[in-house]
Amino acid sequence: MSAGLEEQKGWDLIVGAEPELLRLDARFVFMGEGQPRYREALRRMATEHPGRIHFHEGRDRSFAHRLMAGCDLFLAPARSEPCGELQMASQRYGAAPLVHAVGGLADSVEPFDPLSGRGTGFSSNASRRGHDRLPASRALALAPARAVAKAPAQRGRA
Numbered sequence: 001m002s003a004g005l006e007e008q009k010g011w012d013l014i015v016g017a018e019p020e021l022l023r024l025d026a027r028f029v030f031m032g033e034g035q036p037r038y039r040e041a042l043r044r045m046a047t048e049h050p051g052r053i054h055f056h057e058g059r060d061r062s063f064a065h066r067l068m069a070g071c072d073l074f075l076a077p078a079r080s081e082p083c084g085e086l087q088m089a090s091q092r093y094g095a096a097p098l099v100h101a102v103g104g105l106a107d108s109v110e111p112f113d114p115l116s117g118r119g120t121g122f123s124s125n126a127s128r129r130g131h132d133r134l135p136a137s138r139a140l141a142l143a144p145a146r147a148v149a150k151a152p153a154q155r156g157r158a
Contacts, residue, residue, distance in 0.1 A: 001075040002064045002086060005034030005042075010077030010100065015041040022049065028075075029067055031056040068093040073122075081105045087121070097121040 003009040014021075014030065015038060021028060030042050030053070039057060046055040056063055064086075068074060074090035076099045083104040087097035096112065099105035101123040112119030 001028075001077075002031040002067060003076070003078070005032040005038035007035075008079050010075075010079060011035075011038040011042075013077050014075070015045070018045055022052065026073075027052050027054075029054045029056065029071070031058075031060065031064060031067060033058050065089075065093070068095050071095045073098055076100075076105060078102065078105060084108065091120055099123050101125050 001014065003011075005011050009032075011032070011034075030046075032042075033039070042053075042055040043057075045053045056067075068086075068090045071090075072095060074087065074095040074097045076084065076087045076090075076097050078084065078100060079102065081103045084099075087099055087105055088108050090097050091109075097105075097109050097120075099109050099121060101111075106123065109121040109123055110119045111123050112121060
């Protein structure tokens with residue numbers, strides 16, 4: 001995930017989901033600058049879980065592009081997003097976006113359906129009770145192999 005460290009961008013969900021994220025068979029790279037509470041929490045997470053969580057502090061366009069090119073899934077849990085460019089860029093690089101179904105995120109990411117094989121990413125509605133706070137666990141459950149994880153993103157590049 002690469003975004004300004006603000007609640008609107010969903011960082012409170014990332015920090016709050018730390019135990020859930022660590023139960024997943026995955027590594028996470030976060031990048032951003034902004035509110036000190038998120039910066040400190042991400043530093044702590046990276047320090048406590050080296051090899052599983054990495055935090056790149058600041059804005060670095062080159063690193064963001066390398067990050068998207070090298071990952072399988074791209075988190076974008078913003079609460080509101082009129083357009084959103086990163087989830088579209090992640091699809092171009094082959095990383096399936098995991099988004100909240102709001103604004104431009106909902107408009108640009110077609111939810112992946114494992115039965116039909118259609119879709120370009122994964123989405124959820126975090127504001128509704130009973131729904132995933134983050135769709136990461138569902139995405140990883142549906143995508144146990146790298147090839148399966150890449151299927152939605154390959155359609156996103158089309």
